[in-house]
Amino acid sequence: MCRHICPIGNATGQERNTARARALCASVVVRGAEKIDDIIDNIYECSLCGACTNNCITGWDPKIFIQEVKADAVLNGVIPPYIKDLLTKYQQTGNVYGIPYDESLKKYFDRESNILFLVGQDALYKSANSVKNACELLKKAGVNFTLNEKSNSTGSALWFLVGKTADTKQSAEQSAEIINGYEKVVVYDPVDLKFIKREWAEWGVTVKAEIIGFNAFLIDLIDSGKLNVVKSDKAYTVQDNYAYSRELDDSETVRKLVDRVGVNKEMLLNGKETNLAGHLIMNEYMKEVQSKVAANRWENAKNMDCKTLVTENPAEYELLKENCPDGYRVLSVEEMISENIK
């Protein structure tokens, strides 16, 4: 099985951080030759980015058995303590980070509007600047929108932590109930967008509102003249997020955005082949590794002389920024558009 593509394995150099090793461990547990307790940490060292799935010649999807092991760990009461901590925070505060959102964002909440801007938990609690920049860009385009805190608990964070459980589904249903009160929902984080379009649909969670990804929404705003941008020969390089490129099969929208304002310069591993550049939940319990994951992505960029990376996901934005080498910069899509507004 592939060793070359796992962003975690490439960062740690550890054999256990390979799809092969995880499959072996799960299989040995199933055969009764190992206890789940001994392999569970390794299960949480997977980001579920799907790079191995995408590369698997035999058509295996390691994400499936990894999520099954997590659900099994819940049943057997062997969830690692650092995951329990995140779950406790979730129970107490409604988000896995256990912190309130930045005061400066308050003005975007609970406004009269038919358009809900669902930014997701990563952006709301860990990337306030992303939320602020995105909201300001929407305002500049004259979009009347609102944020709603509880809508952001789509279940994607819980799903990452414990797999498909009753709690995860309940969280999804509660979020759906809120968003169904709006006509249109613009989803900022592709990980949430994928979760709504994929898992909600699979679980029969009803969505009445029109769902649109942030990138597609921005294209509409530009093409309808609500956002006036200038095209130049500035070079940008897309850091494709796996949820858009692999799970939702959309690598094109972000490139259209780049094309509206500059020139796209591809780096190694783009589109469906993209490599993860950071995961904020994992950053809570394996920070050093996440820094290496981001640093490895910067190496890809440097090798191709890509100076400005454009991200479409707040987790990758934050971690690439934190590990940005001198002479390089990282922009979110809204920052890229904003710096090219007429």
Add this chain to the structure above:
Amino acid sequence: MNEFLQTQIITELEDAVGEENCSVKEIDKLTHSVDYFWLSRMWADRGRRMPEADYIVSPKDAEETSKVLKIANYYKIPVTTWGGGGGTQGGALPVAGGIILDTKRMNKIYEVNTDSMYIECGTGAIYKHVEWAANEKGYATMHYPSSLTCSTVGGFLAHRGIGVVSTKYGKIDDMVLSMEVVLPNGDIINTSNAPKHAAGPDLNQIFIGSEGTLGVITKAQIRIYEQPEVRRFRGFLFKDMSSAFKASREILQKFKPSVMRLYDNAETASLIKKIVGVEKPGAFMNVAYEGVKELVDVEEKILLDTFSKYGAEDLGSEYGEKWWKEKITFFYPGHMMDLPQMFGTMDTIAPYDKIEKIYWAMKNKIESTFPHVKFIAHFSHWYEWGCMVYDRFIVDKEYVPEDPVEAMKLHNKIWTVGVREAIANGGVVNDHHGVGIKLGRLMKEQYGPAMQVFEGIKKSLDPNGIMNPFKLGL
């Protein structure tokens, strides 16, 4: 070993490589105990635990590797080097316990040198990463085995690996300029400034293929090549293999195609039919030729003229292109054999005057000794003087014993019979998968008194016998 001494050793290893790079966790022992060797996979599949290492260490460079080997020598602990765990001969399995030295942290690409056309890298680099580094500068490594994405540079060097375009570009042992090696006593050496010289025997070739028994290769300079302007494919169908051998030998006196694959009638009727879509009976052969367009045009003419002389039916480029697209797929479960089947690849190599005889001798011997065993083969990796036969045996589930010990015995018997037949008819123990623990017992049968050369080197470099015990017949 008692807990006190074990703890003492752990603290010394942690001091050598850092605490986070030294593990005694179950998960790390388990994941370093099963590789792609059929026996290890079968053993795990039957709910058994393979022999495990006591310590897993991941040094970041030669200096840390040296420290580990000094500790191992002092306490006389076995050291087994582990790369990607993609080996088929059990060469990386820690059958004697002790230390697993995982090389994957030694994955740095130090230099892409386009003046002298090589990449200097740590041997823990996955080969695909080296290929990416070459591609980023517009070049290629031209080493494309099916395990490209799961094996390390060191892994390929350790067992003398080969890729699908070897006929033009060579084996891994042709692709190395220089290496850094840590000897069992911890000394760090460099093999040579250049691979071709008259300064005594070639040190590179002493360590390449030594499977971790003589030291640990920690750095290598690997050749890179210009991307070909064109790469063309042509499929042919021969009535029999004899005419294909004659045609191929003639071609190789004239130019070197990159890919040459000749499938026997059984493999043409099964695998090639299934994956490439060739329906007609016969022996299918795929040839690729590549490089500068003007030269490739000439090569194509020579190829077509030569093969037509030997009665080959020209199938055009479609099947060859399909083959190229699926070149890795061929070897993966779902497309090929997998557990619970028993299977193995007994690749061997010989000059043209022996290779066909070897094929028939092995096929007849295996099929007559083990009536339920299927035998298929193809011929790839061609030279001016001979080629390799990639023969595979397959035992379907219903004939594989339930009891893992019995299954192991049958497996080993088939291997012994097959490889002995290859040696008896002028072949070798193995062409490009290595020896490992699987075939160690047959090394003396091939080499006879020549084996003392290997044994002498081993004894001199590794007097305590700590390096990868029970491998390579040493």
